[in-house]
Amino acid sequence: MLLPGPIQDLVNAFSRLPGIGPKTASRLTFYLLRSNDDLAGDLAEALQNLKSGTTYCQNCFNITTAGRSECEICASDDRDAGIICVVEEPLDVLALERTGAFPGRYHVLHGALSPIEGIGPDDLRIRELLDRLRSGEVKEVILATNPSMEGDYTAAYLQQQIRPLGVRITRLARGLPVGGDLEYADQNTLLRALAGRQDMSQE
């Protein structure tokens, strides 16, 4: 059976989202069709405001409300301007903020270097990062790119670029995830956990 056009259109649009297959897409569509409150309308409105209502922070390139030049974190006096945490995506900022343990500011690269996909240093916010570091205010850069091939490559490239500036460079620790199981840990994670083992005899 062919679905009516407007329904098929929405199923197709939902299917283009990551992690949503055709079955979930039609389940969502029929849910919206049945819902009494105007969830479909609310969603449509939120989607339309998404890009027009947001912009990038001129300092760290995190997402912020349109009309502001700086994001909340860069604008806050409570954050330590001496430490910058470099991440790939705005969602990574969110994940780190959830820990509540990072006192500094961020720099969002908007991607990672990937020779295969043709993403070079000029496609990322690397020049802007180096400019920030040259201002002299920053004492430490935490490279928090993803623990993937591209993320590691990006961190290595940044290390090379930042080293002449005399800023301390650190990278997030690798090892076993909390709550994980040694038995199911993959080889590379175990290798990293072994290489990065911490001394308990001094404690």
Added chain:
Amino acid sequence: MLLPGPIQDLVNAFSRLPGIGPKTASRLTFYLLRSNDDLAGDLAEALQNLKSGTTYCQNCFNITTAGRSECEICASDDRDAGIICVVEEPLDVLALERTGAFPGRYHVLHGALSPIEGIGPDDLRIRELLDRLRSGEVKEVILATNPSMEGDYTAAYLQQQIRPLGVRITRLARGLPVGGDLEYADQNTLLRALAGRQDMSQE
């Protein structure tokens, strides 16, 4: 960290969809923010057209394109008007159509009887079903409500109502799902599979 308003609005709207938690909602939102093609715009448009572009078939109450009085199945001469399959939701029609094995037409109740939730016979399309059956054209009614408490209750109620009309009444078979595992089947399913066991000695 507080998310910028337009982002939080979309995360909230996505979170109201079934099966989408706050984490998936923010993943989808940031995906849309990053995507170069106008997926957010396409989604918004499809959502706005959803309710305005669809209506219910006057015959079977399945969803159809706005401006049509009958759905494709009711309008088709290839479908057997002598068999009606009664389902709870339009999605159930889709599931049965995927099998390609049903030659008849449908009747969508839009729900199931539920004394607990206060859903009675007048809240469903039961009167319209009985009217269709009284026309005399229909030889068999397949009760394909869900194999749940509400679905079974609805089927029993319909059976009572339809019996005086002299139409053959059937119910979809219960038993072990194809590809399932006897070991993991729940007690009720096994009970049904036992009670409905089929004779192989005559084959």
